[in-house]
Amino acid sequence: MAGVELTPPGRDGLSEQVCLGLFAAADALNLGFVHGVPPHVYVRRLDPASLPKWKNVAAADPHEPPDFILRQAPAPQSVFRAAVKVDGKLVSDVIQAWLDVSANPSRGEEQAELIRDRGLDKIIRQAPTDE
Numbered sequence: 804m805a806g807v808e809l810t811p812p813g814r815d816g817l818s819e820q821v822c823l824g825l826f827a828a829a830d831a832l833n834l835g836f837v838h839g840v841p842p843h844v845y846v847r848r849l850d851p852a853s854l855p856k857w858k859n860v861a862a863a864d865p866h867e868p869p870d871f872i873l874r875q876a877p878a879p880q881s882v883f884r885a886a887v888k889v890d891g892k893l894v895s896d897v898i899q900a901w902l903d904v905s906a907n908p909s910r911g912e913e914q915a916e917l918i919r920d921r922g923l924d925k926i927i928r929q930a931p932t933d934e
Contacts, residue, residue, distance in 0.1 A: 821846055821893065822876065822886045825903045826914060828895035832887075834918050837910045842871045843903075845882055845895070849875035877903070897922040 822828075827842030829835035854860060854873075863869040876882040885896040895903065901923060905915035 822882055823892060823894045824874070824876070824882070825895075825900065825907060826910075827871075828900040829904060829914055829918055831889045831892065831894040832897055832900060832922065834897065834900070834922050835914070836917055837914050840909065841869045844871050844873050845876040845879075846873065847876060847879045847883060849873065897926070 822845045823831055823842060824845045825843040826835060826837045826840045827844075829837070854862075860873070882895055882899055883893075885899055886893045887896050888894070894900075897918060901915055901918040904911045904918065907914070
């Protein structure tokens with residue numbers, strides 16, 4: 804998504820309106836290894852009627868690959884509350900990225916395993932115990 808700026812209609816900027824998800828989130832968190840997949844960008848609520856008003860957003864031609872995929876977040880409260888800022892962009896946190904990619908049929912299982920091994924296991928090992 805280098806160079807692509809999404810500005811929802813009626814908003815002054817991105818702030819907490821869009822968030823990288825799935826493989827793009829894993830990549831932003833330095834946990835990615837799947838390449839060549841268009842980045843998924845989550846919005847809290849996707850209103851198809853408002854899409855023509857978005858700056859810099861147009862539907863891809865039927866015979867060309869999209870630059871990104873715009874999706875309504877599967878669980879907006881979970882996605883946006885836990886999202887983290889990485890290089891000025893809002894990104895799904897490691898747990899949400901793991902949940903989302905694990906359900907993806909395109910290399911999702913492999914990506915989820917890598918996130919678990921390099922990200923979640925570290926978090927779990929660092930968690931305080933009740934001992």
